[in-house]
Amino acid sequence: MISTRRAWLLCVLLFFSAALCFLDRQVLSVLAPKITAEFGMSNTVYSRVVFAFVLSYTVMLALGGRVMDVLGTRRGLGLSVAFWSLASAAHAFVTGPFTLGVARFFLGVGEGPGIPGAIKGAVEWMDPxxxxxxxxxxxxxxAVGSVLAPPxxxxxxxxxGWxxxxxxxxxxxxVWLVAWLLAFRGLPHAATTPVAGARPTSSWRSLLARSEVRRLLAARFCFDPVFYFYMFWIPQYLAKERGMSLAAxxxxxxxxxxxxxxxxxxxxxxxxRFTARGWPQRRARMTLMLVAALMTPASFLAALAGTPALAIGLMAVLMFAHGIWITNFMTLIGDxxxxxxxxxxxxxxxxxxxxAGMLSNLVIGPVVDHYSFxxxxxxxxxxxxxxxxILRGGRPSR
Structure with missing residues (x-):
């Protein structure tokens, strides 16, 4: 059994693993105007490089999530961070769009298991x-990784240099990997090794047979492309349609x-706080997600804003809404x-x-090249x- 103090320490390290995951992937999007210019890449070619990452990341989300449930977060997340760090280093040696795409592909392989592992650790180690x-x-x-990535x-x-x-x-x-290994010093191996009740209890087939799980899948198919768009394309948008410099x-x-x-x-x-006051878990999550959903039309207003500063402010409203949404969506899975x-x-x-992100990224590039953002x-x-x-129609969670 892990003490509350140790559980918080491990959750902090999970926080930093997610920060590194998004910092690593955001470096390309921030430096895309310079890298695409150096390699003579159009938006369509850039969209294929993004596609390479999203392809491997997508496959490894499912496979890596299963691996995390088998190995446990302790071993699984350590292996994941080690692999994606090596893939990130490989970006320093690319020679053009093709090798850049290969490096992005392997970055996705390593990062795919990362977020499932972080959510698993938070759910298992912390008091419900x-x-x-x-x-x-x-x-x-x-979010922190995405905040730190631009500056x-x-x-x-x-x-x-890039x-x-x-x-x-x-x-x-x-550095994170060393801290992760040190954080488990003094803990019996069994304390963080999957045991009965923590190992996978359901096959993929049985999970997919549940209507509430299918609704979770369908909902994420709808909203995930928005975050991919904001991660990989906003610097390009600000540079090409708003005329902003890389420094700005x-x-x-x-x-x-x-x-x-x-x-x-x-x-x-x-x-x-809602659940502590007696709200059913599902009602608490869904209420906050509804609030978030009602805020998202601000994203369209960003495209119509008269100034870059106002556009960025409206994008911030969308991202605030996404933060409310994704936290409650992930917690809803745990429930x-x-x-x-x-x-x-x-x-x-x-x-x-x-x-959905792969499909949308293949569309975004040509749409931008021929029309606009x-x-x-x-x-x-x-x-x-x-x-x-879609989620509202699901059966109540336990």
């Missing part, structure tokens, strides 16, 4: 009464991700399935979202309400 805040802490690391990437590009920026993120992964992008693009960070942790806290199936189910939903902002304004209605 604090599940919302624990999941919020773990998932909020993604750190721009700073690194100026001082050690290749050095990728090598630096790999070094941070090595690095100085401002962190703002939406700060909003995401605040919402991640705040939504988990509020959700736990719906057994602990031993959490990483598997998170991975399956992520796979569905990744498939506006249709993408319009789509991101309507999918969360659709996803909420």
């Amino acid at each position: 009464r604090r599940r919302g805040i624990a999941v919020g802490l773990a998932t909020s690391g993604a 750190l990437s721009v700073w690194a590009e100026r001082h050690i 290749r050095g920026a990728f090598a630096a993120t790999a070094a941070l992964g090595a 992008i690095g100085a401002l693009i962190w703002i939406p991700f700060v909003a995401l960070e605040v919402a991640n942790i705040g939504a988990g806290f509020v959700s736990d 719906t399935v057994e602990p031993g199936d959490v990483a598997t189910t998170v991975g399956l939903t992520g796979m569905c979202g990744g498939i 506006t249709p993408n902002f319009l789509a991101s304004a309507v999918v969360y309400p659709v996803a909420w209605f």
Whole structure:
């Protein structure tokens, strides 16, 4: 059994693993204007590089989630971070679009199991009464990584070049891995090894036979492309349609991700307070997700904003809404399935979202090349309400 103090320490490390995961993947999107110019890449070619990452990431969300449930977060997440750090280092040696795509593919292989593992650890190690805040802490690391990526990437590009920026993120992964191994010192191996009740209790087939699980998958298929769009395309949008320099992008693009960070942790806290006051778990999660869904039309207004600053502010509203949404969505998964199936189910939903992300990224590039970014902002304004209605029809969770 893990003490509360040790559980919080491990959740903090889960937070940093998610931060590293999103920092590593965001370096390319922040430096995309420079890298695409150096390699002579069009938006369509860039979309294929993004596709390579999303393809492997999508497959490994499902496979990696299952591996996490078998190995446990202790071993599984350590292997995941080690692999993606090596893949990040490989970016420093690419010679063109093809090798860049290969490096992105292997980065996705390593990062795929990461978020399912972080959610699994937060659900298993923390008292159920604090599940919302624990999941919020773990998932909020993604926002912190996204916040840090623009200024750190721009700073690194100026001082050690864009290749050095990728090598630096790999070094941070090595530091995290050492801290992760040290955090388990003094703990019996059995304390963090999957045991009865923590190992997978259901096959993929039996999970997919449950209507509430299918609704979770369908909902994530709807909303995940929005986050992929914001992760990989907003710097391109600000550079090409708003005329912002790389330095200006690095100085401002962190703002939406700060909003995401605040919402991640705040939504988990509020959700736990609702349940502490007697609200059913599902009602608490779904109420907050409805609030989030009603905020997302701000994304379309961002495309119509008169100034870059106002556009970024409206993007921050969308990201704040996403933070409320994703924290409660992930917690809802933990409420719906057994602990031993959490990483598997998170991975399956992520796979569905990744498939949607792959398809959307292949469309975004040509749409931008032939029209503009506006249709993408319009789509991101309507999918969360659709996803909420999909989830609303599910059977009550346990």
